[in-house]
Amino acid sequence: MEAYCMKCRTKREMKDAEAVTMKNGKPATQGVCPVCGTKMFRIGRSTEQVNKSGPNMRIYVGNLSYEVTEEELRQEFAAFGEVTSVTIITDKYSGRPKGFGFVEMASVSEGQAAIAGLNGKTLKDRALNVDAARPRSDSRGGRFG
Numbered sequence: 001m002e003a004y005c006m007k008c009r010t011k012r013e014m015k016d017a018e019a020v021t022m023k024n025g026k027p028a029t030q031g032v033c034p035v036c037g038t039k040m041f042r043i044g045r046s047t048e049q050v051n052k053s054g055p056n057m058r059i060y061v062g063n064l065s066y067e068v069t070e071e072e073l074r075q076e077f078a079a080f081g082e083v084t085s086v087t088i089i090t091d092k093y094s095g096r097p098k099g100f101g102f103v104e105m106a107s108v109s110e111g112q113a114a115i116a117g118l119n120g121k122t123l124k125d126r127a128l129n130v131d132a133a134r135p136r137s138d139s140r141g142g143r144f145g
Helices: 047-053 070-078 108-118
Strands: 002-005 010-013 015-021 027-032 039-043 057-062 083-090 097-105 129-132
Touching: 002 039, 057 108, 070 083, 070 097, 070 108, 097 108, 108 129
Parallel strands: none
Antiparallel strands: 002 010, 015 027, 027 039, 057 097, 057 129, 083 097
């Protein structure tokens, strides 16, 4: 599993990876940087969750009403299969929703069925824009780098 090494300042495949639980109760993976030996953490799904779940599908959901909750979004997608996670993106200063989010489905086939079934569907007076999420790029377009 890949994680960011703070000392080397690069992403590396961690060695001796093991599932741990952070103090806040969230699952994580702990390992060691193969180059410098520094402890590395990847917060989110543990290695056990990754190994048992197989290939998940991350889905972008756009044009969300600001009133839609993560639970309501989860219920919409649950009709098409197992929902692994739901995240509605919020403004870091005001805490208000930005109008889009991501849903992770347990399998690619369930994700494709959800995209076909929900793209264009109206939820709280807004037509959803549902599509497969693109992978994050290393340059996120920030002002400082």
